[in-house]
Amino acid sequence: MPNFNILVNGSRRSVQCDADTPLLWVLRDELQLTGTKYGCGMGVCGACTVHQENRVVRSCQISIHEADGLSFTTIEGLSLDGSHPCQTAWIEEDVAQCGYCQTGMIMEAAALLTKTADPTDAQIDETFSGHVCRCGTYQRIRKAIHRAAASLRS
Template sequence: MAHWLLTVNGKPHEVEAESDMPLLWVLRDLLGLTGTKFSCGEGACGACNVHLDGELIPSCTVSISAASSRKIVTIEGLSSDASHPVQRAWLDEQVSQCGYCQPGQIMAAAALLEKNPEPGDSDIDRVMARTLCRCGSYPRIRKAIHRAAAQGKKA
């Protein structure tokens, strides 16, 4: 076991963990940030998406040793009151169905809009297809991203 310092959602944390412990388990089991979901565990579904130094990353694929000196943002850190434009658009468009994939979808959408504030349909579909939704919420995801982008233009 080693001692690690992490910055998650702008707050410092100290944890004890093996160096190869996936960031996903650190977030969920050691820090209680259960908004980030576990599904495939092998980087294929996006349920565990977080932002690492501003880049979208499946947290099941990153070890604590690789994440410890970097800035980590989880779904809980997007906003404290669901006021992030993507979260508001998600509510307005009623995107969620079962909801399991949705934290990962929202983190993917937020990262997309950071890089491309006015994405077209093909940009959205290409990026969002990497985060799997068994309920087929992609048409509403696309609408919500356009809505969030329009809000960003007004802001």
């Protein structure tokens, strides 16, 4: 079986699987990193969002073959102790309800803030148009992003 090497949260991981296996299932089934969620498997819900360097990718839409040799960060690696400004802002604003989509949302927000220090609501809307929260926590997500942005600026 083919062998692939990826860097996940700073650790080199070697996996054996079919070349077309989506990164999502490698993370969840092989590496037991279940913070990255399956929501649709077709890139329309955003629940499986991770970082590849500083850009966001839908881990269900990138195969392990494409991912080979690249470096990824998942929610488990966003901070050591849940202290990333987005994570703390999410708690401050009491965003999560069922919480299932929120790791994808947080990864998206963290990436947005590295590019745009003080995003407008319109920029947030555009950035998050690929995400679904069936509990409808969008208003609090917006607030949390503004809060995280403010804390990063200060």
